[in-house]
Amino acid sequence: MMRLENKVALITGSGGGMGYETAKHFVEEGAIVIVPDLKEDVVNEAVQSLSKSTNNNVYGYVLDVSKETSVEETFNHIKQDIGKLDILINCAGITGADKTTDQLTEEEWDQVFAVDVKGVFFCTKHAVPLLRDNGGGSIVNFSSILGLVGTDELTPYAAAKGAVTNMTRQDAISFGKDHIRVNSVHPGTILTPLVKKLGEETEGGLEAYTAKMSERHPIGYLGEPVDVANAVLFLASDEARFITGAALTVDGGYTAR
16 A cells, blocks of 8 residues: 555645655655646646656646635635645745845845745645544645754745744644644755756856755765655655654754754
8 A cells, every 4th residue: 555545635835846756756655636836837737747657636726825815715626626635745935035134124034934934824724624624634844954053044044944843843732632743844955956056056066066065964965855755755644643743854964963
């Protein structure tokens, strides 16, 4: 039996990067996957690609996680089109401005919190009734190593991911009685297409960027999206039935220093 057979999973931001890799793993493990993303063409492409490797339906919806009306509409579609939800993966996020607190504008701060914090809030809020009606389920929130430790970069992102980390603990306690598990994953530097593009644009190109960043991770190399997807799959599955409120680092030892 596959690990997610007969499970329905919503994965925000699954049009690309770690979200798409997670969706791919879930499909391979028998899940009915819901792919919501901000752009219709991205959603359609992801649905088409994922559908090739499963006999289950793959559903796609255009979703702006920063707007509750959009989130509510998507969950209404889930009720009508599928009828249940077992798993919510809050993956959608942005990094935002790379500035220190004294240099940030209010707009730059709000932009990150609207997606990275309110997005998790809105999706969790509207997922819980469905999960509760289903007798329980699993929520996995994408935080970051910057949600656990401080650095000298990406201040609004770090603050937002810190909020997600503690929101995870709060919700784990609040919804434990409903048999809803809530955990967070904390990736280190992962070689997503976006990170590779960033590396290519830095001095020395991708090779120099990879070498520099690898030094910060004790294991000596950087992660791939599949590494994070494997961790999310475990937390979402019944194999993690006694794990809730946990912060699982997938960081090559970065936060162990």
